[in-house]
Amino acid sequence: MRTRLADVAVRAGVSEATVSRVINEKPGVSPATREKVRAVLDVLGYADRFLPPTAAGLVGVVVPELSNPVFPGLALAVQTGLAEAGYTPVVCSLVPGGVHEQDFVRVLLQQRASGVVFCSGVHANTEADHQPYRQMLERGLPAVFVNGWTADVDAPFVSTDDAAGVDLAVEHLVGLGHERVGLAVGPPRYVPSLRKVAAFHDAVRRHLPGVVAPGDVDSLVISTQYRLEGGAAAARALLDRGVTGLVCASDVMALGAVRAVRARGLRVPEDVSVVGYDDGPLLDLTDPPLTTVAQDLAAVGTAAARALLAEMRGEPGVRGELLLRPRLVVRGSTARAPAALAAPRPTGTRAVVRRCDRARSHLRTTSPPSPPETAHRSDRC
Secondary structure, three states: OHHHHHHHHHHHOOOHHHHHHHHOOOOOOOHHHHHHHHHHHHHOOOHHHHOOOOOOOEEEEEEOOOOOOHHHHHHHHHHHHHHHOOOEEEEEEOOOOOOOHHHHHHHHHHOOOOEEEEEOOHHHEOOOOOHHHHHHHHOOOOEEEEOOOOOOOOOEEEEEOHHHHHHHHHHHHHHOOOOOEEEEEOOOOEHHHHHHHHHHHHHHHHHOOOOOOHHHHHHHEEEOOOOHHHHHHHHHHHHHOOOOEEEEOOHHHHHHHHHHHHHOOOOOOOOOEEEEEEOOOOHHHOOOOOEEEEOOHHHHHHHHHHHHHHHHOOOOOOOEEEEEOOEEEOOOOOOOOOOOOOOOOOOOOHHHHHHHHHHHHHHHHOOOOOOOOOEEEEOOO
């Protein structure tokens, strides 16, 4: 055994102790070194004896669900990037009350998977314990995380720029004359929700100066679930507060909001405008076709796949977060604000009223420019 370990160590350019750690699946070996030792074991004919059966090139793609169209689209983009590099991606969908992330991680480690991509997983939950991720990385399983940055996990992150997305939606509605704009968002423990709420506060301050008091913005935000029912519940509450423009954190929530608006005897978009988020398939066929903030799923998935490939090759990775800018897709669910439903202006000086009148006059003659589809990096470590 010692002679064989020495042969492997010489061929791999590592110590015998490192070879032993690889054979016994011990931590403390980089992914690149681990793969090099395994390759030498295979070349020398020792792999069958010293290494358990492997699923060569297996990569896990973990998603929270498949019922929301955004996740199959994102998984497909990741799969495509990995398959083109010769890997075999396997989609792992969580099951409520059943299979959890750590169950998949355990299986991937047992099968000697090459890496894993987590899409909108537990890492996005600010209240969750991230220690299992750190342990997984210490065991030599490279990983990349999508949509939900956290500072306590040393790995690449790729996300849609939620701040830019919310700003696009609010700017669009204000450009149509809406002065009472509300936000329906997911549970506040998730990073994307926190970012959207912060961006909404900033967007209202910048696009509606003097119209909405800073202390009133919180009343225009409803946290609920990423479901049809959640969107409907948020819409009902915001309609009670005089909102004529709704920004929803997902397309599914937006469709629930449309249902709630109609249940009030109102029309979309003649009485209330609704904006979704994600741009899932078939939105051109909804009634009305849904205006939405489109995540560039192909770009996000490709970037995540490339980052994981670099990690699996042992290349020095850039830590922090890669943010990809979304774009606004305007369809039939948004229109000019109805004068009859517009909320009364808050009391204030005549100067504020005149400024709002001038803004509306300007909006009648100009259209907001389309934002450039660009990507930028934000290092947050």
